[in-house]
Every structure is written in structure tokens, then in C-alpha cells.
Amino acid sequence: MLRKRATRIQAGGCGAAAVSSPSSAGDTIRIGTRGSALALAQTGVVAAAVAKASGSGVEIVTVATEGDHSTESLASLGGTGVFASALREALAGGACDLVVHSLKDLPTAGYPGLRIGAVPRRADARDALCGRDGLTLEALPAGSRIGTGSPRRAAQLRGWRPDLTVVDIRGNVDTRLRKVESGELDAVVLAAAGLTRLGRLDAVTEFFELGRWATAPGQGALALEVREDHSAPFAAMLKTIDHPTTRLAVFAERAVLARLEAGCAAPIGASAVIDGELLFLTATVYAPDGSSSLTSSHALVLEGSAAERAGLPWELGDRVADELLELGAAAIAPLGTAS
């Protein structure tokens, strides 16, 4: 289902090379997005970058997704692709020329005829606690009610604070924050990147460091998905938006998910960073009840031809995932389609 918005962003036109749109409809590049406030905020940033890099007009097309309609818990929806499928269908069907995903919501399995055309620079990959009265996780009184819809966050909360009650919630970022403001919940856990994009960092009472609190593969990063059949100028435009370091890191994180055959709702955290010539990857699989977890870390030297380097994230992700499986990950957490 498509609803067209009247939003149009014209290119600034200050010397940007003219790039023809891949669309047969003319010069305007149509960018598909979900209609949530968070999706529109991040798509607005992408649209401005596309307009500047292409010199074309940009039109934002909102697409309703199953994840927006359903009030089911994310875990029971299965997680994999509830936000992404409708966007991918709109793109494949030609209703738009590129779509903007939160990378962590994009299934690792490809879609026929589509590819990830650009991964912009990543924002803060951490999770953040938004508690009442300035409270941190440690300071919350026993029995406090903490909301999250994510099996990973639920498992982490149970691991750190088994004396708290985890409440399964849905809804957009503002809805979740209001549950704390109204007193219905004592705290919620949200992605720092989303709070940043919505200008709601004021609600944060604690940032969880990645070393003790792993976050979803790809968290904080966006993916610009495109059809494979686009023009060379369109590819050149995508390249100016792509951030190669972010791409290497998030692909390594996603490779763990792919190897474990786990979806975006699986209780798995992964964090990759590049330090000089080394790509580091750490991933953790959590028992849903928080009683145990398994972690694996490895690093690879970034060397070789461009094609060889492009394969390194997968090699590293496979190594970490295989170690997690050897340690018994499949016995502590629901992997595969049951995630």
C-alpha cells in the first residue's frame, strides 16, 4: 500500500554534477520510507544527501509496513523483515528508486533484483536507558517495570537485574517514552541512534557501553537499498553517500546473524569496530531468561584487493558465529526461524 506525500526536496544546485535518475518517470529520485517519525527523520537526512549528490529533485514516498499495522509483539511476529518487506516490494515494483531502512531491521537474506547501494556513516550504536527520575539500571528499585519489545534487550535486562519485571511493549519511540512519563513503566530501553535522530536524548538516564551491553547487528546504521539495474550515474551518487568503514563493520555484524540463521528478533548482539588496519568483531548470544550468555571475539587485518577486502567481513562473521555454535549457542538461544 502506497501513500504519496507532498514532500519534495529540491537540490541546492550549487555545482553538483547532474545525475539522471534511474526512474523512467524523469529526473526526480523517489525515496521510499516507513511513515514513523523515526523513519521520516532519517529519510530526511538521506534525501538531503541524495539531492545534494545528484542535483536531482527528490520525492519521499511513505510505505505502510506490516510492522506498523500490527499490535502483536515483535517477538511473536517473528521479527524478520516485518518492517522491510513492504519497502522492498515497493522498490522492486518500481514505485520508488531507493528505500531507506534501519539496517538492523533489514533481513540478511537478499531480495531478488535488489542490493544495498549505500551505507551512510553510522550513528551511536549503543542502547540507552530512559528511566524515571534520573534513575540508572543499577539504581532502579527491585520490582521496577522496564519496557522493551526486543528479546535481546529482555535477556540482557534479566541477566543484569533478575529482580526487575520486563514488560513486552510495542509502538514508536515517543509512545514508549510516554509510558515512562505517565508512570505506567519505570524505564524503557531504546537505541541511542533513534533518540538522537528524534532529538530525544534528554530522556536518557544511562548509556550502556557496548562492551557490557552488545546491541543489534547494524544498530545505528542505515541501508539505502536499490534495484540492481540502475544507471552508472546513480551508482556514482550512491558512492558519495556510502561510508566504507561503516559498511565493513555492519556487514561483519550481519554475517554473524546470517551464519546463525537468526533473524533481527533473535537474542544476539554484535559489535564491530575498525582500529587502524584491524577489523574487530564481538558477538554475544543470550539465553532468553538471562541466565547465561556466550561471547566470541576475533579480528582480521584489512588487506588485499578491494574484492578481497569486501569478503573479509563475511570471513570474520563466519569465524565468530562458528565459535558461538561450538560453544553451544544453539542450546541456549532460539536461533533459526524460531527466533
Ligand SMILES: NCc1[nH]cc(CCC(=O)O)c1CC(=O)O
Ligand atoms: N526496531 C525498531 C528500531 N529500528 C531502528 C531503531 C533505532 C535506530 C537504529 O538503530 O538505527 C529502532 C528503535 C529502537 O530500537 O529503539
